[in-house]
Amino acid sequence: MKVTLAVQRRNSEAGPDPYEQRFEVGVEPTDRVLDALMEVYRNQDGTLSFRKSCAHGVCGSDAMLINDEERLACKTLIQDVTEQDGDVITLAPLKHMPVQRDLMVDQGRFFEKFRAAKPFLITDQEPSEREFIQSREERKLFDDATKCINCSACYSACPVLDENPEFLGPAAIVAAARFVFDSRDKGLEPRLDVLDTPNGVWPCENHFACTRVCPRDIKITKLINLTKREIKKYREARGETAAEAK
Amino acid sequence: MIHEFDAVIVGAGGAGLYAALEASKTAKTAVISKLYPTRSHTGAAQGGIGAALGNVDEDNPEWHAFDTIKGGDYLVDQQAAKILAEEAVQAVYDLENRGLPFSRTPEGRIDQRRFGGHTRNFGEAPVHRSCYAADRTGNMILQTLYQQCIKNQVHFFDEFQVLELLLDGTRVTGVVVFELAGGEVHVFKAKAVLFATGGFGRMFRITSNAHANTGDGPAVVMRAGIPLEDMEFFQFHPTGIKGMGILITEGVRGEGGILLNSGGERFMQRYAPTLLDLAPRDMVSRAIMTEIQAGRGVRGDRKIDDYVMLDAGHLGREVVESKIPDIADFCKTYLAIDPAEQPMPVQPTAHYAMGGIPTDTDGRVVTADTLYEGLYAAGECACVSVHGANRLGTNSLVDLVVFGRRAGRHIAEYVTGADMPSVPADAGEAVRLRIAELKSRRGEHPGPVYEKMQSTMMENVGVYRDEERMSTGVADIQALREAFKSVRVQDKESRFNTEVLAILELENLLDLSLITAASALNRTESRGAHSRVDYAERDDHQWLKHTLAAIERGAVTITYKPVDTSIWEPKPRTY
Numbered sequence A: 001m002k003v004t005l006a007v008q009r010r011n012s013e014a015g016p017d018p019y020e021q022r023f024e025v026g027v028e029p030t031d032r033v034l035d036a037l038m039e040v041y042r043n044q045d046g047t048l049s050f051r052k053s054c055a056h057g058v059c060g061s062d063a064m065l066i067n068d069e070e071r072l073a074c075k076t077l078i079q080d081v082t083e084q085d086g087d088v089i090t091l092a093p094l095k096h097m098p099v100q101r102d103l104m105v106d107q108g109r110f111f112e113k114f115r116a117a118k119p120f121l122i123t124d125q126e127p128s129e130r131e132f133i134q135s136r137e138e139r140k141l142f143d144d145a146t147k148c149i150n151c152s153a154c155y156s157a158c159p160v161l162d163e164n165p166e167f168l169g170p171a172a173i174v175a176a177a178r179f180v181f182d183s184r185d186k187g188l189e190p191r192l193d194v195l196d197t198p199n200g201v202w203p204c205e206n207h208f209a210c211t212r213v214c215p216r217d218i219k220i221t222k223l224i225n226l227t228k229r230e231i232k233k234y235r236e237a238r239g240e241t242a243a244e245a246k
Numbered sequence B: 001m002i003h004e005f006d007a008v009i010v011g012a013g014g015a016g017l018y019a020a021l022e023a024s025k026t027a028k029t030a031v032i033s034k035l036y037p038t039r040s041h042t043g044a045a046q047g048g049i050g051a052a053l054g055n056v057d058e059d060n061p062e063w064h065a066f067d068t069i070k071g072g073d074y075l076v077d078q079q080a081a082k083i084l085a086e087e088a089v090q091a092v093y094d095l096e097n098r099g100l101p102f103s104r105t106p107e108g109r110i111d112q113r114r115f116g117g118h119t120r121n122f123g124e125a126p127v128h129r130s131c132y133a134a135d136r137t138g139n140m141i142l143q144t145l146y147q148q149c150i151k152n153q154v155h156f157f158d159e160f161q162v163l164e165l166l167l168d169g170t171r172v173t174g175v176v177v178f179e180l181a182g183g184e185v186h187v188f189k190a191k192a193v194l195f196a197t198g199g200f201g202r203m204f205r206i207t208s209n210a211h212a213n214t215g216d217g218p219a220v221v222m223r224a225g226i227p228l229e230d231m232e233f234f235q236f237h238p239t240g241i242k243g244m245g246i247l248i249t250e251g252v253r254g255e256g257g258i259l260l261n262s263g264g265e266r267f268m269q270r271y272a273p274t275l276l277d278l279a280p281r282d283m284v285s286r287a288i289m290t291e292i293q294a295g296r297g298v299r300g301d302r303k304i305d306d307y308v309m310l311d312a313g314h315l316g317r318e319v320v321e322s323k324i325p326d327i328a329d330f331c332k333t334y335l336a337i338d339p340a341e342q343p344m345p346v347q348p349t350a351h352y353a354m355g356g357i358p359t360d361t362d363g364r365v366v367t368a369d370t371l372y373e374g375l376y377a378a379g380e381c382a383c384v385s386v387h388g389a390n391r392l393g394t395n396s397l398v399d400l401v402v403f404g405r406r407a408g409r410h411i412a413e414y415v416t417g418a419d420m421p422s423v424p425a426d427a428g429e430a431v432r433l434r435i436a437e438l439k440s441r442r443g444e445h446p447g448p449v450y451e452k453m454q455s456t457m458m459e460n461v462g463v464y465r466d467e468e469r470m471s472t473g474v475a476d477i478q479a480l481r482e483a484f485k486s487v488r489v490q491d492k493e494s495r496f497n498t499e500v501l502a503i504l505e506l507e508n509l510l511d512l513s514l515i516t517a518a519s520a521l522n523r524t525e526s527r528g529a530h531s532r533v534d535y536a537e538r539d540d541h542q543w544l545k546h547t548l549a550a551i552e553r554g555a556v557t558i559t560y561k562p563v564d565t566s567i568w569e570p571k572p573r574t575y
Ligand SMILES: Cc1cc2nc3c(=O)[nH]c(=O)nc-3n(C[C@H](O)[C@H](O)[C@H](O)COP(=O)(O)OP(=O)(O)OC[C@H]3O[C@@H](n4cnc5c(N)ncnc54)[C@H](O)[C@@H]3O)c2cc1C
Pocket: B010, B011, B012, B013, B014, B015, B016, B032, B033, B034, B035, B036, B037, B040, B041, B042, B043, B044, B045, B046, B047, B048, B049, B050, B137, B138, B160, B161, B162, B163, B196, B197, B198, B199, B208, B209, B210, B212, B216, B217, B247, B249, B351, B352, B378, B379, B380, B381, B393, B394, B395, B396, B397, B398, B400
């Protein structure tokens, strides 16, 4: 079948404003949108700029707006976003991050927030044997949070970031939750200075946009709420108030 | 721009990151990576990392070393395999202690599963040796190592791509690097350089490898005059998703999944009566191709793209969802099937390069007679050689952490006693001119050359080989290297010019394809993944030796290096 990719493009040569360019591509309905992009890139227009690597949804390189929704181009089949021969698929860069060129965005701030969440094991326990002993139930508590591939789809979809660009954002909270709920880690305490602040977990208003778009099916909103609850519990136990209430 | 570091690590997958963690303990270290580190293909590894912890069954490193050597059809350097198996155990504990979320046994220990070719007591029966985190083990390794690098404030240059190695005689002096964002060419001067650039499966049409797996490290090193080892040995993993090549981990068979032909027969019973579906990959891939050629593939048309079925339905939903959740997700996304209910259509997919940059067990680059001072390689781009003619599943992740760490440690020590080399005043100029020349060419889009390379390699240098096909492969690739001269870079911009890099990557793949095809044609025997219809037997008398190959003046020249067989005498390989 044939489809048209309507790509929102932007580069310095053509000036700072975005413009749309259309490419007609022959595809199979079961091809990935990324395959169609590669076809254009290799055979029609080598200036088309986008990131990609693994091609099966595990590296997080190619999140973009496909028909106005955050998706990975390699995890979206043509048949998922078209109905018939000749249909148009729109492609645009993610939101809430500066566009570098065409579909490439600058994830610098996104990763700064990720790093701020201290996404590494903090512990002063020694493993009781050569390995830490952790029950299957304990392991399960943070399993979902380990699946994040830093694709930024959630960061683009989050309506809170429209208003408040300083909000820590869904992915960084997921990164923190990955350790907060790990029995081997000191958990919340070393991360309170990031999470329990006015721009930490509290701006989240439960829109669920992040959860809907996450290509790894992480229950992000749930993890944010669990983290909030953990903070409240921690503060209450010490007779303190959480930043939310301040 | 000129930078100066004690150590430059090229690549931020498992091997590069582990080396960086060790090297940065004493050395001023830069990690240069063309991808943002967590996008590296180590993140795609699914099934597990092999180590004889003995958490589920009795096990010991000696059995692991033996399986590795036998699995590699005796082309493995045996002392290196011993190091691999012995150090694997502590490496896995170290990863766990640093936060790696392994799946757990009911007692809360690191859980282990069975994997192809890993056995108890020198081949008696499959053993639970693969330590795993669901089917996301590589992602968890990559994340854990990157997390440690963040913690230790390792210095990263993300989206910087190495294009040239600088040597002064046999001593390393630095690398020339292209920065994607600004389009600038940088020179990194360094006492030590380690290549950890991963695999190059993209030379084949059906592959489990990422778009970024273009073999830049081996190609750049080879162009500096250093030959590559055992490039004819490329592994085809038996179970890639039909038509796409996306990997279905061997862990599915480790958990009890079975392969079926069009008649619903468990055909591995005929090929490997003891290990069955858990025989080593080269054997299972050949068995599938033999079934297909006999008309017992699902379509039955005997074409090389026919396929067989992998059935996991009898494992039950609980096992599928807890042990192979990502596989279930891939099947849903790409095939619209549920593996707890329906079998998966699979075919061999180009997966892993056993060959690469020749090193010793400290990661130092050495050929038969030359040691390159300050130059190191680790991970899939290197050839230690612990995988010989065929790698066992789970042994690459071990290779990354064991030899990444050893190389990093050696670098940490080496740089304390070495002086900073100097680089020529015009370093980087050749690369600048090359890029300008590519941009000024009139010519063709790269697509047709890319596609032809991938299809000729798939058809002519695939699972089964013979003289006629491989000769065709060599001739095709030579013609494509000519055609490449009229491929142009359309993108004239300097900012975020991905096309310049993509075209240089294609050139790397073409060079490595030529070396692979020519080394294969040269080896007149069958061993491990190199299986010739016209020379069906292994020939230890003539061929128990490593190939070293390079391109000189447009043609491939080949020399050899001995194999270390100091522990176990080579025996026929049956399972
Ligand atoms: C789908 C899949 C599943 C697998 N599953 C398993 C498994 O279960 N167990 C197992 O043991 N093995 C497995 N393997 C094999 C194993 O994952 C790989 O061999 C291994 O991860 C390679 O790691 P690496 O560090 O060598 O390279 P990679 O992780 O590929 O990293 C390469 C790095 O080099 C950088 N780079 C490349 N070129 C340049 C350049 N020119 N300049 C700068 N940087 C550059 C990249 O940016 C990247 O950071 C699997 C492989 C695949 C494809």
